[in-house]
Amino acid sequence: MPALLADIERLVTCESPSSDLAAVARSAEVVAAVGADRLGAAPERIVLDGRTHLRWRLGSGPRRVLLLGHHDTVWPQGTLERLPFGIRDGVLRGPGCFDMKAGLAMAFHVLAALGAPDGVTLLVTGDEELGSPSSRELIESEAAGCAAALVLEASADGGALKTERKGVSRYEVLVRGRAAHAGLEPERGVNAAVESAHQILAVAALGDPATGTTVTPTLLSAGTSTNTVAAQGQFAVDVRVRDAAEQTRVDLALKALVPRIAGAEVEVTGGPNRPPLAAAASAALYGRAVELARRLGIAVPGSAAVGGASDGNFTAGIGIPTLDGLGAVGGGAHADDEHVIVGELPTRTALLASLVDDLLTSAGPPAPEATATGPAVPDPTPHHRQPTEFGGSTR
Known part of the structure; x- marks a missing residue:
């Protein structure tokens, strides 16, 4: 947890308003450094229309899972003077912490814990808040052929996953x-x-x-x-x-x-x-996440249909199963009360780790857990990657 919080602080305290190309470039360097520290590898820097996007392609095998996020924010340069980074009473605050720099830090820690797994691509764009004018084709090309796109945008209310977007x-x-x-x-x-x-x-x-x-x-x-x-x-x-x-x-x-x-x-x-992210695009992945949460012994996340859009709309639009809202639990996106609930970070990160691992190792969705009258089934979570390192429990 201390390392995760420190990484979130590094990301949040480098301001990155979408409209400021120099700020986005500086932020990209900080994101690249944090990711390299955790993954042991530098990303590819992809500059399109003056905006810096970052791509980590882990391993040499076929692309199976795309983790998708962005490092630009809606906050103008200088906002940190008015809304400084801080943690008090279990609540982390700072411009862009919820939307969505905490999600980026979570992704780095998950992939590090999973040993930089072969077949995963992490793509971090720098223009999402503008509608992704330069990165759309990049997003769609990286998603093509993947089994799933997992979007690290912040959760909906109460930690719900975003299963439908307009x-x-x-x-x-x-x-x-x-x-x-x-x-x-x-x-x-x-x-x-x-x-x-x-x-x-x-x-x-x-x-x-x-x-x-x-x-x-x-x-x-x-x-x-x-x-x-x-x-x-x-x-x-x-x-x-x-x-x-x-x-x-x-x-x-x-x-x-x-x-x-x-x-x-x-x-x-x-x-x-x-394009819309229809409920059908996320249904199977959401069911998988629910079953894995039960296996981890953590609260089952709800689901939510939201009016806001994300880069997950693009991946769903080309037919890739997509689950959104896997990032931090909190609230106040684009508002002065933007915040992350610190106590939710361990279980949220454990769920993301388990979902990535399951997608890489399982051909289909997890089988239902054994009931009092049914036969026992094997736990799909590999025992050499216990999610307890994120604070989650197993049962």
Whole structure:
């Protein structure tokens, strides 16, 4: 535990806002150093569009398991002065600790304890909080052919694993009108602000609570001065969907928007950013995690469907079984109260270790435990890799 906490501190105290290329590069060096200390090997540094991603390919055999995380955060440079790293009353705090630097440290300790197992790839990207514009193809290529992708994002409430994530689409709606003096001759103008209002109402109406689809106009601007008919307006749209059919429906509807005011023009850019992570993509892996938790004698994690997306959406989108939320237990992602529950780290790390090991050594899901009336079955956890070193118990 002291070594794990020390590694988390090293990662958290190197700030890494996604928008700051120099900060992301510095963070990548710290992540690389921590990983090299634990795994005895330096990662490959992959720089795409100026952003540094790190890849450890362990062993020389076929790729079986992908561990996936990111080291960039939403916090601007200097946040540590206001929200310093610290541990008090069993709670660890600091910008990015929960989302998701504790998960990275856990991955390093798990792979070290398992002897840097052959067939595992650990990929740590540097642009996830931006929607992974440079790393998406890298993620998908590393996941291709793997038996499973395990995502080290933080848990859902109460330590639940994330078994379903909504797909995300992002759009910009640009409205063009014609300027005119608002007092002398407003009738000669074409008001882009009013046209924007019509379009916002049309866009918001595309949401469907019955299917869980949300279509939310967000950032908005129009006009240049208070006494001029607005010649231009624009607004952003955030779309979240549970299935690909809904993502397609909303995409077609947004790209079919037409002006409501004569003389106005409407242009829509953007589209789907991440496909949905459907429950079917995680069902078998979640069942495996539940059975392994029972075998370890630790609390069985719940499951949760969440609106936020992750790089696990990409791996699920190309058909790779994916389980998300395997990182730290805590809360406050992207908020001032971001935190990790220290007491949950040992059992959480033990579960991750057992899941990786089981995927590498077992062709299928673990068999059910023996019951009072049924035959005994062998424990799939190899006895030379007892998870008790993380604080978990066996039974």
